[in-house]
Amino acid sequence: MSSTPATPTVGRPRDAALDANVLRAAMELLGEGGIAAVTMDAVAQRAGAGKASLYRRWKSKDELLADALTLHSPIDVEVDTGTLRGDLVKLYEHYYGIGNHVMQAAMQEMLGNVRQHLAWTEKVAPERLTARRAKVRALFERAVARGEIAPPADIDLLLDLVPAMVLYRYNTRNQKVSRASIARFVDAAVLPLAGLAAREARP
C-alpha cells in the first residue's frame, strides 16, 4: 500500500507528513466538489505541496486517489458482536465511514468513479479489496465454527453482495450509503442466502 519506494540515505529526507496532507486534501476535495474538483493542481495547492512532490510519490492521479481511498478506509478493525449479522453490519459501517459525513461522501464518490481510475481496478482493488474480503470471509467462518450457519454454497458471491448493492444504488439512483441501507442488504440478501432467517435481534 505504501507509496514510498526504497528511501536513499543521502539528501533531504522525504517529509512524511506530506503524504497524509496530500491524501487528506484529495479526500476533502472529493467530498466537497465531487470527482470534478479533484485536480492535481488543486490537491497540491490545498496540501501546500508542489505537483512534483505528488508525482514523486504516486505514478498518477489514479494511484493517488486509490491510496487516498485506501488510507481512509482502514481494514484493521476487530469486530465480535457474537452474531454474524452484528459482525457484518458493524464491519461494513466501518468500511463505509458511517458516522463521518465528509469521509462517507468522499468514499461513495470515489467508489462510484472507480472505473475511470483504472489503477484502482488493476492495482489497489486486488490489494485492498482482497484484504477486506478476507476479513468478511473470516466472519462467515467464525459463524460456521460456532454453529450459527452451515458453510455457504457460494461464499464468493456473498462477499460481494453488500458492496455491489451500495455501489449500484449510488450510481443509478444516487442513493447514499447509510447504516439502514447496510442493515437492509444484510438482512434481506446476505443472511437468507447464508441459510439464516433475518429474525435476529436488532441492536
Next chain:
Amino acid sequence: MSSTPATPTVGRPRDAALDANVLRAAMELLGEGGIAAVTMDAVAQRAGAGKASLYRRWKSKDELLADALTLHSPIDVEVDTGTLRGDLVKLYEHYYGIGNHVMQAAMQEMLGNVRQHLAWTEKVAPERLTARRAKVRALFERAVARGEIAPPADIDLLLDLVPAMVLYRYNTRNQKVSRASIARFVDAAVLPLAGLAAREARP
C-alpha cells in the same frame, strides 16, 4: 429522453437522422477504444457532423453519452420461456448485449464510467432503468401468477441484484459480463431469495 427541445415551426428542422448517426458513432468509438477514444471531435468527424450540431442537441459530452447508452440499450423485448429462471437470464442477456461484441464492450465500459457522467445518474437512469426494472418486475409477477413462486418479500432488492453484481465485478475485478456470469447470479442469489431452489433444468 429525447434531446430535441420544443420544436419550432419556423426554420430548417433538425435532421433526425443526425441524432442517430452521432449516437451510433459515439457507441462505436466507445466499443473500439474505450472511453478515452470518445472525444467530441472524433464523434463529430465519424458522424460526418459539425461540433456545433452536437452541442445544439446535447449540452455536454456527458449528456450525449447518456443518450447514446440509452438508445443502445433497448427495453422492448418480449421473453416468455415458461420459467422464471429462463425469463431472467434471457432478459438480462438482452440488456447486456450478449452476442454483440462491440455493443457488449461499449455497454460495459459505459456502465463502469457512468458516474463521471453525472447526467446519466440524474437524467437517464431514472427514465431508462425504471423501465427496465418494470420489465423485470413483470417477470416476477408472472411467475407468481402461474404459481412458480410466492410473492417475494423484498422485490426491490431482487430487481437490482444482477445489475449490481455485474457492475461491481467489472469495477473491482475487471470481470466482463457474460452469459455464464448472469446465470450464476440468477441461480445463486436471485432464485434462492425468491424462494426457488436453483435446481431447475439448465438450457
Next chain:
Amino acid sequence: MSSTPATPTVGRPRDAALDANVLRAAMELLGEGGIAAVTMDAVAQRAGAGKASLYRRWKSKDELLADALTLHSPIDVEVDTGTLRGDLVKLYEHYYGIGNHVMQAAMQEMLGNVRQHLAWTEKVAPERLTARRAKVRALFERAVARGEIAPPADIDLLLDLVPAMVLYRYNTRNQKVSRASIARFVDAAVLPLAGLAAREARP
C-alpha cells in the same frame, strides 16, 4: 457595383428595399462595435433578413462590406470653389463623410480593415477608387486649365497622398479623420508638391 444579377422574369422579385436595409445595418454595426461586431448573423438579424438573402446578393461578407462602403461613400458630387485647395478639401470631406459621425466612424474602420476583406482590394477598390481618383485628377486638370498650377510631375502620387495619410494615421496612431486633418494634408503636402504655396485664404 450593383449586386443583383440578371433578374429572371418569373418568380417573386427581389425586395429592393432589403439591399439598402442590409447595407445600412452593416454600416451601423461597423460604426457601433468596430469590425468585430459585423458578423453575418448580426447583420441579418438587424436588417430583419435571413442569411440566405444576404448570400443571394453578395458572394461573401467581404463583398457585402465592400458594397456597404461603396454605397455610403458616393462619388457623384460636384465641387467648384474656384481654387484647387478649396476643391480638394471639399471633395475629401465628402468622401470621408465629414459631418456624419456614424458614417465617419464606419468609413474609417472599414478603410483600416480593408485588407482582411480581400474582395475589396481586388474588386471594389479598382472600381470605386479609380472613379474617385479620376474625380480628384479632374480637379488638378481644371486647376492647370485655369493657370493656377503647372502640370504636376508625378500626379499619380499626388492623388494618393491624402487617403494614404488618413489611413496611416488611423492604423498606427488611431487618429480619426477630420476637416482639420484633411486641410493639413492638403496644405502641407499636396499643394506644395503641386507647386503651389499654401498661403491661400482658409475658409
Next chain:
Amino acid sequence: MSSTPATPTVGRPRDAALDANVLRAAMELLGEGGIAAVTMDAVAQRAGAGKASLYRRWKSKDELLADALTLHSPIDVEVDTGTLRGDLVKLYEHYYGIGNHVMQAAMQEMLGNVRQHLAWTEKVAPERLTARRAKVRALFERAVARGEIAPPADIDLLLDLVPAMVLYRYNTRNQKVSRASIARFVDAAVLPLAGLAAREARP
C-alpha cells in the same frame, strides 16, 4: 514590449528561447501562407510549443502577432551614406526587410492587416513606430546640421509619408513594397517637401 510580466524568483523561469521560437514560427507562417495560415495551433505546433505556453505569454493572438511584427522589424541600424536621400532609402529598405523575401512578405501582410489586431495600434505601434520615427527624424536633423536642407516646416508629416504610401498602395492596389517604390516616394514626395530637388545621384 516584452511579453513577460513581473518575473517571480520562485518556480521554473520562462524559457526565453521559446518566445523567439514562437514569434519566428508566426512570422514564417505569415510569410508562407498569409494571415489565414497563422492559427494558434499552427504556431504552437511549428514552434514545438503547447498552446498554454502561448497564452501564458500573450493575452490573445493579436498581441502575439503584434510582438512578432515588432521583433522582426529591428530599429537598431546605423545608416550614414552622406546624403539625406541615401540615408532615407537605406533605412526604409531596412525597415521593410527588402532583400529577405519571406520577411518582406510577412511584414507587408502584417502591416496590411494591422487594424484587425487592435493590440497593434494600441500597444506596439506607439512603442515601436515612435522609435522608428525618431530614427528617421535624426536623419533629417543630421541633414540640417550639415547644411543639406533647411529645417522642414512640417516634419511630422514628412516622417509618415513613405510608410503611409507603402501601406496605402498595398491595401488598395495590392502593390508590394520594393526598393524602387521606396526610392520613388522619397524622390517625388519627401525630398521636394524638404526643399531638396530630387536631382541627386542615384546609387
Next chain:
DNA sequence: GTTTAAGCGAGACGGTACGTCCTGTCTTTAG
C-alpha cells in the same frame, strides 16, 4: 383561378479557429 418559380425569415448544417483547462513532466531556487 391555378400553377409555377423564385424570394423570404428562420435556423440547422459542416467545418474550423479560438481560448481555457487538465495531466504528467521538467526546471528553477532554497534547504
Next chain:
DNA sequence: CTAAAGACAGGACGTACCGTCTCGCTTAAAC
C-alpha cells in the same frame, strides 16, 4: 536529494463565426 513554485507539451472541451442548406410561407408572373 527533496521541497515549493510554476513553466512546459499535448490534447480535449465548449463557443463563435462563415458560407451552405432546407424548411414553410409569400409574391407575382405564366398559364
